Every structure is written in structure tokens, then in C-alpha cells.
Amino acid sequence: MARTFFVGGNFKMNGSKELITKLVGDLKAAKLDSSVEVVIAVPAPYIDLASSIAKGSQVQVAAENCYVKNSGAFTGEISPEMIKDNGSNWVVLGHSERRHIFGEKDALIAEKAKFAIENGLKVIYCIGELKEEREANKTMEVNTVQIEALAKVIKPEDWKNVVIAYEPVWAIGTGLTATPQDAQDVHKELRVVLTKLVNADVAEKTQILYGGSVSGATCVELGAQPDIDGFLVGGASLKPEFVNIINTPQ
Ligand code: PEP
Numbered sequence: 460m461a462r463t464f465f466v467g468g469n470f471k472m473n474g475s476k477e478l479i480t481k482l483v484g485d486l487k488a489a490k491l492d493s494s495v496e497v498v499i500a501v502p503a504p505y506i507d508l509a510s511s512i513a514k515g516s517q518v519q520v521a522a523e524n525c526y527v528k529n530s531g532a533f534t535g536e537i538s539p540e541m542i543k544d545n546g547s548n549w550v551v552l553g554h555s556e557r558r559h560i561f562g563e564k565d566a567l568i569a570e571k572a573k574f575a576i577e578n579g580l581k582v583i584y585c586i587g588e589l590k591e592e593r594e595a596n597k598t599m600e601v602n603t604v605q606i607e608a609l610a611k612v613i614k615p616e617d618w619k620n621v622v623i624a625y626e627p628v629w630a631i632g633t634g635l636t637a638t639p640q641d642a643q644d645v646h647k648e649l650r651v652v653l654t655k656l657v658n659a660d661v662a663e664k665t666q667i668l669y670g671g672s673v674s675g676a677t678c679v680e681l682g683a684q685p686d687i688d689g690f691l692v693g694g695a696s697l698k699p700e701f702v703n704i705i706n707t708p709q
Contacts, residue, residue, distance in 0.1 A: 464492075464682070465622055465666045465689035466705045467583055468499040468696030469523070469551060479505045482697065483512040483520075489702045491517060492709050495689070498583070499696065500551045503537050510546025521549030521583065524557060527567075527574040539578035550575050551691075553585040553605070555628045565608035572621070573612045581620045583691065584609060585670070590629035598627075598645060603652050610656040618661040622668060624691040625649060630671025632693055639680045639687075642669045646686035675700035682707035 474482070479501060491497060500521040501509045509520045526536035542550060552575065553568040572582045586605040588598045602625065609621070625645055630636055637645070646667045653662035669681055670691035681687055692704055 462664065462666050462688045463496050464494065464708050465496040465498070465668060466701075466707070467521070467551070467622075467624065467668060467670075467689070467691040468497075468701055469554070469670075469691055469693045470499065470501045470696060471523070471556070471693060472502055473697060474502055474505055476505070476508060479509055480512060483509045483518065485699075486518050486702070487513060487516045490706075491702065492706045493517060495705055495708060497705055498549050500549070500583070506542060506545040506547050514546070519549060520547040521551055522547055523551050523554070525550045525552070525571060525575055525580070527570050529578065539575045539580045543579060548579070549581050549583065551583045551585065551624075555585065555587055555626060555631055559589075559628065565605055568605075569608040569612045572609055573617075576613060576617050576620045581622070583622050583624050583668070585624045585626050585691070587626040587628050587631075587671075593627065593629065599648050599652070602645065602649065603656075606649070606652055607656055610653075615657050615661060618657060618665055622666045623649065624668040624670045626670035626691060632672065634672050636672045636674075636677050636681070637669070639684050642681060643684035643686055646684065650686060673704060675703040678704045678707045 498519045498521050500523045522542045525539055529538040529540040552571050557563045575582050586602050588601040592601045650662040666688040668689045668691045669687050673690045673692050674695050
């Protein structure tokens with residue numbers, strides 16, 4: 460089964476009304492491969508603005524985080540209902556910056572994903588090993604544990620609302636990219652993991668993105684790998700080359 464190519468942009472904590480208006484407006488005006496699913500994650504205060512500009516185009520908007528309740532005494536958090544109320548149907552969860560700067564653990568990230576899906580969002584679920592874990596040959600062990608946390612709490616049919624982003628932490632924002640073969644090897648193994656933890660159908664159908672310093676220069680070779688279904692792009696999603704990355708399949 461051919462999986463749809465998917466390119467996510469992660470703006471992180473960058474932007475202003477002016478910059479978001481320009482970036483989303485430029486994307487909307489650009490000639491994008493219509494077969495590619497495009498989702499940009501923007502800071503919470505700009506979800507409404509980005510969604511309004513992107514409306515009617517193939518560009519969808521995501522939140523960069525959300526909590527496990529829809530309202531209440533949870534100062535500083537945002538909920539799936541709020542995300543939808545601002546015109547977005549997606550959320551990025553488990554990004555390495557949430558894991559390693561803000562200390563989010565697998566169980567909480569998985570609960571967030573479960574709650575987001577139950578409340579009508581689609582989830583870009585990020586996983587990835589640290590440099591020292593890779594060097595200790597623990598890459599698959601670490602990524603398996605991260606996927607297992609999610610597999611334990613969502614139903615097999617919920618996986619249609621999940622896109623996995625494999626982002627080796629040592630490659631994020633560092634300019635170091637996994638070689639296409641290294642990334643392909645992990646993605647292929649992740650399908651074996653999904654087969655064991657969920658089922659073969661989910662393993663075959665779930666889009667697995669690669670993330671970590673993807674650029675206009677590296678996207679073609681990475682995107683040609685059979686188990687790489689697209690990218691989650693940080694730094695380069697703020698640059699004109701993002702359009703070339705979206706158009707990788709062409
Ligand atoms: C990211 O933020 O998910 C990411 C992959 O960043 P970068 O492309 O800058 O490495």
C-alpha cells in the first residue's frame with residue numbers, strides 16, 4: 460500500500476504575527492506537490508492566525524503541544540478543544556524538546572496522544588534516541604519503549620490518526636542528519652515493532668517521518684527510502700527551501 464508523503468514543519472517558539480502571516484501566505488501561494496500532506500506546527504498564540512490564512516489550501520496547521528483535559532485549573536496549558544476552536548486538527552506530541560527540556564515522560568506523552576485523539580485531533584508522535592543511547596546500541600530499545608507507551612493506551616483503530624516522527628535527538632538542530640541508510644534501517648525496524656505491538660496492517664499503513672536537520676540538500680535521498688514517508692522539519696521550515704522539501708517526491 461502506498462502511504463501518502465507527509466511533510467510537517469515545526470516552527471518551535473519562533474514567529475510573530477508578521478512572520479507567521481508571511482510564512483503561511485508564502486506557502487499558500489507556492490506551487491506545492493498536491494499529493495503531499497503538509498502540516499505546519501506553530502506556537503499556540505498563532506494557531507488561529509495560521510489556520511485562517513491557510514484555510515482553503517493544502518496546508519494544515521498543528522499545535523505544538525496540548526494537555527490531557529479540555530478545561531480547568533491547569534495554568535499555562537492548552538486543550539484539544541481550544542486547538543480545534545482555533546481552526547486546527549493536529550498536534551505535535553513528544554517532541555524531543557518537550558521530553559528533554561521540559562521533562563515529559565512516555566506515559567504522559569502517550570496519555571496526551573490518547574486524549575487528543577479521543578477529542579478529534581490527529582497526532583504527530585515524536586520519538587528518538589539520544590546520542591549516547593545510539594552509541595550504546597540502544598536505538599531500537601529506546602524507540603520501542605517510546606512507541607510501546609502509545610500502543611498500550613490507544614486502540615488499534617486509533618492509529619489511523621497517528622503519524623510517527625522518528626527524530627534522533629542528536630540530529631535535531633545540529634546540522635547532523637542520519638544517513639539515508641541509517642534512517643531507513645530504523646524506519647524498517649519500527650514497522651516490525653508496530654507489527655508486534657499492534658498489528659501488520661497498522662505497521663504497513665502508519666506514516667513514519669524522519670526528522671533531524673532535514674534540508675533541501677538532504678531531502679531527496681532520504682525521501683527515496685522505502686520506509687521514509689516524509690519529514691518533520693524544524694529550522695528549514697522557516698526558510699524558502701521548505702517548499703523544495705515539500706516537493707521532494709517530484
Ligand atoms: C524538529 O524540530 O522537529 C527538527 C527536526 O528540527 P531541525 O529540522 O531543525 O533539526
